Amino acid sequence: MDQDPSLDSYQRTIEDVEVVISHAKLDVNELRPLSQVIYFAKKVENYKFLELDPDVHGSLNEGCRVMFKGEPNDSVVLCTKDKTYEVKEAETSNSLLLIPGMKFVEDVPATKSERQLEFKEIVGIFHDYYEIKKIKPRLSRLRTLLNRKPYKGKELEEDEQLVDYYSTEDLLKHVQASEDEIKQGLKEIDAFCLNGKWRLFEDNYHFRALSYMLNLLDENSWKINEVPLGETLEFLNELLPKEIASHIVEMYLEPTGELNDDGDTLMQVKEEKTCRYLGAYLLRQAAKFSLKDFLDAWQDSVPEGLTTNLKQLAGIALYSMDTNPQLIWYFPEEDLPVDYNERFSLLFKQREKWTFDEIEPYVRKLATEKQSANAILTKFARASNVNGTKFYSSRHGK
Secondary structure, three states, rough: OOOOOOOOOEEEHHHHHHHHHHHHHOOOOHOOOOOEEEEOOOOOOOOOOOOOOHHHHHHOOOOOOEEOOOOOOOOOOOEOOEEEEEEEEEEEEEEEEOOOOOOHHHHHOOOOOOOOOEEEEOEEEEEEEEEEEEEEEHHHHHHHHOOOEEEOOHHOOOOOOOEEEEEEOHHHOOOOHHHHHHHHHHOOOOOOEOOOOOEEHHHHHHHHHHHHHHHHHHHHHHOOOOOOOOHHHHHHHOOHHHHHHHHHHHHHHHHHEHHHHOEEEEEEEEEHHHHHHHHHHHHHOOOOHHHHHHHHHHHOOOOOOOOOHHHOOOOEEEEEEOOOOOOOEEOOHHHOOHHHHHHHHHHHHHHOOOOOHHHHHOOHHOOOOOHHHHHHHHHHEEEEEEEEEEEEEEEEOO
């Protein structure tokens, strides 16, 4: 390699190249008629190498937005429209040279013509690069941000300044996930868009709004699978802002595909979602409940025709059958750390031994396409068999 030819008193010539070819004992007739002279540029730019997979490369070629994301204390991620990638630095024992315009054999026609020279400059030398790995979106911040200003009712919104409210574009900047993954995450936490900003219900307001709808069912003796949509919305719109009424209906009712005699669309109550929310709301009111008293109060809180069962509380509550009295308490998965080691440490402090059915709801969201909940448990917990039942406990326990 040469120095920049503009700085040298001598530049390589075609004759120099032919001498080198001869010394290498190569037949000049078997070579393409182009030689490239590589030299160091006057200034080496501060470029970074990033290894791309076909999906990211395709997004860039199509002109789609590809973003690096992360707050000052975050490890950085790369996001396309629908995927999230972890970005890590990797080292290589070889020097990687960045040479713009470098031609390869397929770029030079195999014609018999006079040899030509082209000068190419090295604009970067690298001993490391960044590699990417597809990961699950980091959506925990979504709930954290929206909970800064939960929706408590229109009467409490009027004097609020527009701070700590987040549009879709705001969330794209702060949440380490792709746009499609963020939209799916918003749906999963039952967020709603009000005046262009994403919101979550404050818990007491949520309970009040749902109670309006459930009381309407009770007052009219409607069956849980014969709830008229139009009449329900008309009633709720008198008590709640229109957007809120629509959101409550969307959360807890689903169409049956039938119409009543008045031509109104019939809806049915979503049993698991309704029972799960009301059970969680009751549990949040105290540290621990008598299991028997809780089960009675829980069943009494749901509309006639719905049946509560403890499986509906998977991932939000724990209960003990070997205490007197038997107890149940609120223990939501969403409050656990995202870090694997920290999460399992808290799980085994809460309970020394877990069956698979007990612990799986607290591991499920950590699973990926390549790593199932079973695989995660094998890595971070110790399995044992007691009277034919498989239990999981801390790897560092006695």
